[in-house]
Amino acid sequence: MEMKSLYLLVPLAPLVGAIIAGLFCRIIPRWVAHTATIAGVAIAFVASCIIFKDVLAGNTFNGPVYQWLTSGDYKFEVGFLIDALTATMMIVVTSVSLMVHVYTIGYMQEDPGYNRFFSYISLFTFSMLMLVMSNNFMQLFFGWEAVGLVSYLLIGFWYTRPTAIFANMKAFLVNRVGDFGFILGIGFILAYFGTLDYKTVFEHAPEFAKTTVNLWGAAEWSLMTVTCILLFIGAMGKSAQVPLHVWLPDSMEGPTPISALIHAATMVTAGIFMVARMSPLFELSDTALSFVIVIGAITALFMGFLGIIQNDIKRVVAYSTLSQLGYMTVALGASAYGVAIFHLMTHAFFKALLFLGAGSVIIGMHHDQDIRNMGGLRKYMPITWITSLVGSLALIGTPFFAGFYSKDSIIEAVKFSNIPGSGFAYAAVLAGVFVTAFYSFRMYFLVFHGEERFGKAHDGHGHGAHDDHGADAHEGDHDDEEVSPDHHHGLAPGQKPHESPWVVTLPLVMLAIPSVIVGFIGIGPMLFGDYFKGVIAVNAEAHPAMATLAEHFHGATAMAVHALSTAPFWLAFAGVALSWFFYMKRPDIPAAIKARFEWLYTVLDNKYYFDKFNEAFFAGGARKLGTGLWKGGDVAVIDGVMVNGSAKMVGWIASIVRFFQTGHIYSYAFTMIIGLVMLLTFWVVRA
Numbered sequence: 001m002e003m004k005s006l007y008l009l010v011p012l013a014p015l016v017g018a019i020i021a022g023l024f025c026r027i028i029p030r031w032v033a034h035t036a037t038i039a040g041v042a043i044a045f046v047a048s049c050i051i052f053k054d055v056l057a058g059n060t061f062n063g064p065v066y067q068w069l070t071s072g073d074y075k076f077e078v079g080f081l082i083d084a085l086t087a088t089m090m091i092v093v094t095s096v097s098l099m100v101h102v103y104t105i106g107y108m109q110e111d112p113g114y115n116r117f118f119s120y121i122s123l124f125t126f127s128m129l130m131l132v133m134s135n136n137f138m139q140l141f142f143g144w145e146a147v148g149l150v151s152y153l154l155i156g157f158w159y160t161r162p163t164a165i166f167a168n169m170k171a172f173l174v175n176r177v178g179d180f181g182f183i184l185g186i187g188f189i190l191a192y193f194g195t196l197d198y199k200t201v202f203e204h205a206p207e208f209a210k211t212t213v214n215l216w217g218a219a220e221w222s223l224m225t226v227t228c229i230l231l232f233i234g235a236m237g238k239s240a241q242v243p244l245h246v247w248l249p250d251s252m253e254g255p256t257p258i259s260a261l262i263h264a265a266t267m268v269t270a271g272i273f274m275v276a277r278m279s280p281l282f283e284l285s286d287t288a289l290s291f292v293i294v295i296g297a298i299t300a301l302f303m304g305f306l307g308i309i310q311n312d313i314k315r316v317v318a319y320s321t322l323s324q325l326g327y328m329t330v331a332l333g334a335s336a337y338g339v340a341i342f343h344l345m346t347h348a349f350f351k352a353l354l355f356l357g358a359g360s361v362i363i364g365m366h367h368d369q370d371i372r373n374m375g376g377l378r379k380y381m382p383i384t385w386i387t388s389l390v391g392s393l394a395l396i397g398t399p400f401f402a403g404f405y406s407k408d409s410i411i412e413a414v415k416f417s418n419i420p421g422s423g424f425a426y427a428a429v430l431a432g433v434f435v436t437a438f439y440s441f442r443m444y445f446l447v448f449h450g451e452e453r454f455g456k457a458h459d460g461h462g463h464g465a466h467d468d469h470g471a472d473a474h475e476g477d478h479d480d481e482e483v484s485p486d487h488h489h490g491l492a493p494g495q496k497p498h499e500s501p502w503v504v505t506l507p508l509v510m511l512a513i514p515s516v517i518v519g520f521i522g523i524g525p526m527l528f529g530d531y532f533k534g535v536i537a538v539n540a541e542a543h544p545a546m547a548t549l550a551e552h553f554h555g556a557t558a559m560a561v562h563a564l565s566t567a568p569f570w571l572a573f574a575g576v577a578l579s580w581f582f583y584m585k586r587p588d589i590p591a592a593i594k595a596r597f598e599w600l601y602t603v604l605d606n607k608y609y610f611d612k613f614n615e616a617f618f619a620g621g622a623r624k625l626g627t628g629l630w631k632g633g634d635v636a637v638i639d640g641v642m643v644n645g646s647a648k649m650v651g652w653i654a655s656i657v658r659f660f661q662t663g664h665i666y667s668y669a670f671t672m673i674i675g676l677v678m679l680l681t682f683w684v685v686r687a
Helices: 002-023 030-056 084-107 114-133 137-155 162-193 198-208 223-238 247-253 256-265 267-277 286-308 313-333 337-364 382-395 402-415 422-448 502-528 545-551 556-563 567-585 588-596 598-605 607-660 665-686
Strands: 061-071 074-082
Touching (some): 002 030, 002 061, 002 084, 002 114, 030 084, 030 114, 074 137, 084 256, 084 267, 084 502, 114 267, 137 256, 137 267, 162 198, 162 223, 162 247, 198 223, 223 267, 223 286, 247 256, 247 313, 256 337, 267 313, 267 337, 286 313, 286 422, 313 337, 313 422, 337 382, 337 402, 382 402, 382 422, 402 502, 402 556, 402 567, 422 567, 502 545, 502 556, 567 588, 588 598
Antiparallel strands (some): 061 074
């Protein structure tokens, strides 16, 4: 009973903080708002640590907390499933959220929406915890939709800025596309299994392995394949996989703390977590796994290419998030679910670190985000510099850093996978190593090293963040008037950058520590121990990737030493070396390449034309359909035929009747005589 109360405390503590900061945001002072929300998330973090320790001791929990609805034989309950996977996610979500909450005090100090912002991020934390702790599909869907709703509020936090409103609507609509597939998948489960409880569904799943469904025509489809692909379409929306990835770069319109929260530890990892949780279902369909691995491989490689040409500091990090989510998805497709969750965990720390580091640079640069206007910041912002370097080294998979253990394990798992499409995926993730190292260190060198390019009068070449659709150029200085898109902040001539206050740098240091050590500590038990035993199901005979991986593992130290002679390490090294040569020694070469391959640059700059296609085909198609229904249905049929047509008919009848209704007595008398003559004629003829 005591532990059950602790389970309830984890999601409810941030919810209470969100209510205090949200309902009373106009009357309470700022310190009350941030104290209430930070206390709520801190309580959730401490409780999560206690629960994590309890789970390691072998105590798990799976049961209902509250019955929400009964409909016939179906029960809809709020319940918790506390096991190794849940406990891991709880630690990651609450720890990163806590760091983001503390960081926000410094980042949003000048913003009039300070209390409202704290309310939103605390509510976001509650939603994510409800998602990861659920033991049934209904609660999973509640958390799924709640994080979508709160992300909409956060991305459009500066609601007077047109670009922010466009970005949050885009995120909301793209996620609805994925969620339509997701709810159809849940519908299939309810229809065939008769329950939404995970445990019951997973136990009975093998019985439905050979079941087929008739969707249209005479074709029979495997129930498991259809259900898993529909569930994964939900994950494609949330975890930003091609082609439902288009919302994530634009979501940089929100303040930097939510970029770290949404794109590091929480919302975008919800899809990865969900597929790992559904491993007993996905293991029954090779077709679904093949679909997952190919989509992940495309995302990992092609989104990485887009990071190379970005000039907005936050957008570079955003595209690296897309690429890393592709890596996690590839691991899921290779049946290496544990590796995907391991990379999710390591990535949460170093990606949150990189986003918050980018935010610290933006503060130091007085809200200029264009990396072409930076350079040499190392001596002005030493803490931001060293922590950003740690994050970058972890991201590219430097041996002994957290990202190395998870990223290399993904590459090896794909190599040993026998799923159709794994060959393409292996080539993609290997090439992605070089690309990631190149764009990560391009940003690092341009920001922290080389000549100082700030405080100069801006020419047409690079003039602040609004070169790249205007993300964040007004952070912390937002007022309630509409912001002109071409207006930006930045250092005045002669002004120097400065290190951020301690509430900003402390979270950077706290996130840098796990970015170094968490991989070394976690790889043994999480991937090759009993950590996920009974939680993640893998059919080792059909999908041998993890079993083969285990045979090659001889400890964390040996793995790091061995990596020095492997392709991923040298590809990463080559990426760093090339970016150093291009941007530190010979900046004329990238300019020459750009001029020579202008067509390729245009394709990348237009993000493979996904946005233009969506705007022309889906948005344009919807507008044309709406116009057609308006002109054809509303104007022509309803107004033209039914409303105006009935009026015209009455008028036409009236115009005929008008000939007889003259108002003259002699006219009526003549009509009566005519009528009398006709009647007499009729009678005479009848007679």
